[in-house]
Amino acid sequence: GQQLNQSPQSMFIQEGEDVSMNCTSSSIFNTWLWYKQDPGEGPVLLIALYKAGELTSNGRLTAQFGITRKDSFLNISASIPSDVGIYFCAGQEPDKLIFGTGTRLQVFP
Amino acid sequence: DAGITQSPRHKVTETGTPVTLRCHQTENHRYMYWYRQDPGHGLRLIHYSYGVKDTDKGEVSDGYSVSRSKTEDFLLTLESATSSQTSVYFCAISEVGGDTEAFFGQGTRLTVV
Numbered sequence: 522g523q524q525l526n527q528s529p530q531s532m533f534i535q536e537g538e539d540v541s542m543n544c545t546s547s548s549i550f551n552t553w554l555w556y557k558q559d560p561g562e563g564p565v566l567l568i569a570l571y572k573a574g575e576l577t578s579n580g581r582l583t584a585q586f587g588i589t590r591k592d593s594f595l596n597i598s599a600s601i602p603s604d605v606g607i608y609f610c611a612g613q614e615p616d617k618l619i620f621g622t623g624t625r626l627q628v629f630p
Numbered sequence: 631d632a633g634i635t636q637s638p639r640h641k642v643t644e645t646g647t648p649v650t651l652r653c654h655q656t657e658n659h660r661y662m663y664w665y666r667q668d669p670g671h672g673l674r675l676i677h678y679s680y681g682v683k684d685t686d687k688g689e690v691s692d693g694y695s696v697s698r699s700k701t702e703d704f705l706l707t708l709e710s711a712t713s714s715q716t717s718v719y720f721c722a723i724s725e726v727g728g729d730t731e732a733f734f735g736q737g738t739r740l741t742v743v
Contacts, residue, residue: 524671524672524674524689525672527672530670561736561737562734562736562737563634563720563722563733563734563735563736563737564673564720564734565734566731566732569731609672609673616661616678616680616686617663617675617678617688618663618675618732619675619689620665620672620673620674620675621672622670622671622672623672623673
């Protein structure tokens with residue numbers, strides 16, 4: 522079945538560094554989403570993107586909807602310890618969301 | 631926080647036994663979903679429901695069945711649990727199908743030994 526591939530699979534960074542991660546699909550989506558999962562919790566929506574080429578920010582987070590509609594990028598600036606978690610991209614289909622494989626982020630002080 | 635409760639939160643069961651996981655919501659949302667989370671695979675959709683008694687398969691539905699007799703409850707059943715079904719299971723709800731904001735429960739960690 523359809524699955525979105527995320528890279529990198531995991532990242533280990535120092536507090537204060539910037540982070541970039543991406544998500545690719547073999548098919549087109551009209552909406553891309555980014556969720557974050559804190560340890561021991563369910564995922565929570567961070568950013569939603571609705572138009573190809575769109576660049577959207579939410580505080581230190583910036584996400585872009587790729588022009589081909591087959592990819593998306595998430596950047597985190599000036600990372601802090603509470604950024605630790607798993608980041609998932611998701612593509613919207615009728616009736617459901619398809620999630621990516623996830624990027625696990627560890628932030629060291 | 632969206633009113634979603636999953637039960638049990640943790641369960642250990644033996645291979646071949648039936649298992650039922652419950653998802654209960656207090657938001658009156660129409661759509662409910664069951665996902666499983668495994669390292670390297672992310673979140674994969676098992677089954678979903680778009681109304682009472684209306685369900686459909688996701689990408690990894692083999693070995694699972696679901697039922698939704700009331701708006702607020704969505705049950706996931708493993709008829710005969712296998713070790714490959716050891717996973718963390720998440721329920722999610724949304725007001726509109728494929729809605730951008732799906733709200734997730736806290737997950738159920740299932741271990742099949």
